Structures are given as C-alpha cells and as structure tokens.
Amino acid sequence: MTEDLSTVLEEILATARASQDRGKVADYIPELAGVDPSRFALSVVLADGSQHSVGDTDVGFSIQSVSKVFALAIALGRHGDRLWARVGREPSGLAFNSILQLEHERGIPRNPFINAGAIVVTDAALAGHAPREYLGELLRFIRAAAEDDGIHINDAVARSETETGHRNVALAHYLRSYGNLLNPPEMTLGAYFHQCAVEMTCAQLARAGRFLTAAPGMPRMVAPGRVRRINALMLTCGHYDGSGDFAYRVGLPGKSGVGGGILVIAPGRASIAVWSPGLNAQGNSKLGTEAVEHLARRMGWSVFG
Structure with a gap:
C-alpha cells in the first residue's frame, strides 16, 4: 500500500500544480486575503503510524472551521x-x-x-x-x-x-x-x-486527526462512541451546503475551513489533511476537495464499501 499511496500522492500533487482554476481565497478576512493561492499540501497518516506527505506540508495555515x-x-x-x-x-x-x-x-x-x-x-x-x-x-x-x-x-x-x-x-x-x-x-x-x-501545518493537522480513525495504536482522546458520532456529523454536515456533494464524491467524513484546509477521516485506515487556499462557492477548498476525491477513489477508501 505504501508504494501505491506514494504514487497516488505524487499524481495528485502534479494535477494540483497544473490546475488553472484554483478557486478564490477568503478575502473577507483580511489576514487570509494575502495567502498565496498556489500553495498546496496533502498529508496522510496511515493506521500503522506512517506518514506520507507531498507539497507544502510544513507551511502553517489558519485551520479556521476545522x-x-x-x-x-x-x-x-x-x-x-x-x-x-x-x-x-x-x-x-x-x-x-x-x-x-x-x-x-x-x-x-x-x-x-x-x-x-x-x-x-x-x-x-x-x-x-x-x-x-x-x-x-x-x-x-x-x-x-x-x-x-x-x-x-x-x-x-x-x-x-x-x-x-x-x-x-x-x-x-x-x-x-x-x-x-x-x-x-x-x-x-x-x-x-x-x-x-x-495555525497548523498540513502534516500537523493529519496527525491531529488520528484519534478519529479509531485505529489501533492511535491516540485515544475521546470515547469510541463519541468518535463515531463526530465522524457522522463530519460526513453529513462538515462542508456546509456542500456536505452532500462531498459525501457523494469522497465517501468519507471531512471538515473544511475557509483557510483552505480539510481534515478527512478514513475510519480504521487513515487521517488525511489537505490544504489549498482557493475556495469554491460553498467556502470549501476547491483543489482540496478534488484531491481527496482522487485519493479516496484510487485507494478504495469509503465508508460505503
């Protein structure tokens, strides 16, 4: 899986860097208006504890609603x-x-x-x-x-x-x-x-989400029943009025922020963080959504089988 994941991440990075439509940064918050829209990062922490990252994963950003x-x-x-x-x-x-x-x-x-x-x-x-x-x-x-x-x-x-x-x-x-x-x-x-x-980096955010995977060896921050409920709310409500579309396209719980970050959970498998500052019309990262859709499809990660 590690080699396949590394290949998929590099493909996603190349696609993101070549994209001409990156969305629009959240310019209604002055401190976010100046963020470089070309930034892109994707980091995945697997259930075995290994972390795999591409792009600007060590650059800090405002996690906002995440x-x-x-x-x-x-x-x-x-x-x-x-x-x-x-x-x-x-x-x-x-x-x-x-x-x-x-x-x-x-x-x-x-x-x-x-x-x-x-x-x-x-x-x-x-x-x-x-x-x-x-x-x-x-x-x-x-x-x-x-x-x-x-x-x-x-x-x-x-x-x-x-x-x-x-x-x-x-x-x-x-x-x-x-x-x-x-x-x-x-x-x-x-x-x-x-x-x-x-403020966190993409790599930090991916590690912070590990407790929601409920995978063995991951941090136990809250009770297992509460983990399930938080994930359920992330799936149904985590992307505002774009939540249904995200669930349809990605099939995983996720929470977005207008800073361009998204935390995504593949239960039992991985904690995923993506950052691309440009947003779509619903206030969710445009390239970030596309990236995790590609990742979930290629890796076969979905709560729906």
Missing part, C-alpha cells in the same frame, strides 16, 4: 448528550454564516459546524472558564492529538476576524436573544475567533 471538530470534542466531554438540547445534528442546506434558519428554528442552530452552531459549542465549552483557560485547553488537546507542542494561535488572524466578523457578532446576539448563549456574547466570540485562528 477547529470546530476539536471544540466539539471538548464540549461533548463537558456536557455529553445534554449539548444536543442547544444545537441540532442535521445538515443545514444553507451557507455557513446564514441567519435565516436560525430565526426559523428559534435560536437552535441546525448543527455544530455551521457558524451559529459552532458559537454555541464554544459557549458550552467555556462552561464557566475564562476564554484564556478554554483556549489553553483547546491547544493542549490539539497538541496532544498531534503529539506536537509547536501548534499555536495566530494572533494577527484572530484580530483580523474580531475586526471584521460582524455577521458572527450578529449571530451571537441573536442566539443570546433566544437564551441559547450563556456567556456574554463578547466573551464567547473572543474565544471563538481565537479558536478559528489556530
């Missing part, structure tokens, strides 16, 4: 199934920052991976802790998962999001108006913006 996976793990650890009284588990079918559905459903976000749902999850993860304490816990969790203490929060990105995240501010106050935000909105948003500004 951080919601780790925040959800912490919030579930604090609250268990009580969390689902505050946030749903269904695909949204709308843009990740939409307020329409939130109004219709009276302040209960459709799932934990759209922005409103992630703000509620962060609010729940705070659970009486100061934002600094929660963010320290989040970083310790991610560092332990990746076995790498070099992972950090990019303060410039966090400031950029704080200064321009007006729609997220509106979502937070709307949640508060329905009693579904327990901390002051400014406190929860401060934690949320810094959470999204976690």
Whole structure:
C-alpha cells in the first residue's frame, strides 16, 4: 500500500500544480486575503503510524472551521448528550454564516459546524472558564492529538476576524436573544475567533486527526462512541451546503475551513489533511476537495464499501 499511496500522492500533487482554476481565497478576512493561492499540501497518516506527505506540508495555515471538530470534542466531554438540547445534528442546506434558519428554528442552530452552531459549542465549552483557560485547553488537546507542542494561535488572524466578523457578532446576539448563549456574547466570540485562528501545518493537522480513525495504536482522546458520532456529523454536515456533494464524491467524513484546509477521516485506515487556499462557492477548498476525491477513489477508501 505504501508504494501505491506514494504514487497516488505524487499524481495528485502534479494535477494540483497544473490546475488553472484554483478557486478564490477568503478575502473577507483580511489576514487570509494575502495567502498565496498556489500553495498546496496533502498529508496522510496511515493506521500503522506512517506518514506520507507531498507539497507544502510544513507551511502553517489558519485551520479556521476545522477547529470546530476539536471544540466539539471538548464540549461533548463537558456536557455529553445534554449539548444536543442547544444545537441540532442535521445538515443545514444553507451557507455557513446564514441567519435565516436560525430565526426559523428559534435560536437552535441546525448543527455544530455551521457558524451559529459552532458559537454555541464554544459557549458550552467555556462552561464557566475564562476564554484564556478554554483556549489553553483547546491547544493542549490539539497538541496532544498531534503529539506536537509547536501548534499555536495566530494572533494577527484572530484580530483580523474580531475586526471584521460582524455577521458572527450578529449571530451571537441573536442566539443570546433566544437564551441559547450563556456567556456574554463578547466573551464567547473572543474565544471563538481565537479558536478559528489556530495555525497548523498540513502534516500537523493529519496527525491531529488520528484519534478519529479509531485505529489501533492511535491516540485515544475521546470515547469510541463519541468518535463515531463526530465522524457522522463530519460526513453529513462538515462542508456546509456542500456536505452532500462531498459525501457523494469522497465517501468519507471531512471538515473544511475557509483557510483552505480539510481534515478527512478514513475510519480504521487513515487521517488525511489537505490544504489549498482557493475556495469554491460553498467556502470549501476547491483543489482540496478534488484531491481527496482522487485519493479516496484510487485507494478504495469509503465508508460505503
């Protein structure tokens, strides 16, 4: 498998580098607007612990909404199934920052991976802790998962999001108006913006996702039943209003971020991270999606057999 995987990765890298349509970087966040759209990285950690990488896998990038996976793990650890009284588990079918559905459903976000749902999850993860304490816990969790203490929060990105995240501010106050935000909105948003500004390399992100593979020898960060539930939500909700298309094309759980990163899990087989900053219309990495579709097809990795 190792030789075949190496060949496939090199093929994917060559295709990505030759692509003329790379999507559009997330220019509504000023710190992300200047990211080089030609960057591309793909890293795979197999169940045997070996890691195989191509491209710019040692260049750090803002993981953005991929951080919601780790925040959800912490919030579930604090609250268990009580969390689902505050946030749903269904695909949204709308843009990740939409307020329409939130109004219709009276302040209960459709799932934990759209922005409103992630703000509620962060609010729940705070659970009486100061934002600094929660963010320290989040970083310790991610560092332990990746076995790498070099992972950090990019303060410039966090400031950029704080200064321009007006729609997220509106979502937070709307949640508060329905009693579904327990901390002051400014406190929860401060934690949320810094959470999204976690910076990692593609190689680090692939290692951080290993706990979700449930493969022998991989880090055990959460209970096995919780791993299954997080993966299920990644499959059905991890790509916003493009989640169904991603599930159809790739057949694996995945969580994207507007920084261009995607964390993909092949249960029992591999943790996969891809980074290409250009996004498609749904806010997901264009070349990243194409890359993992190619990888899953060539390697025969799918939860559907």
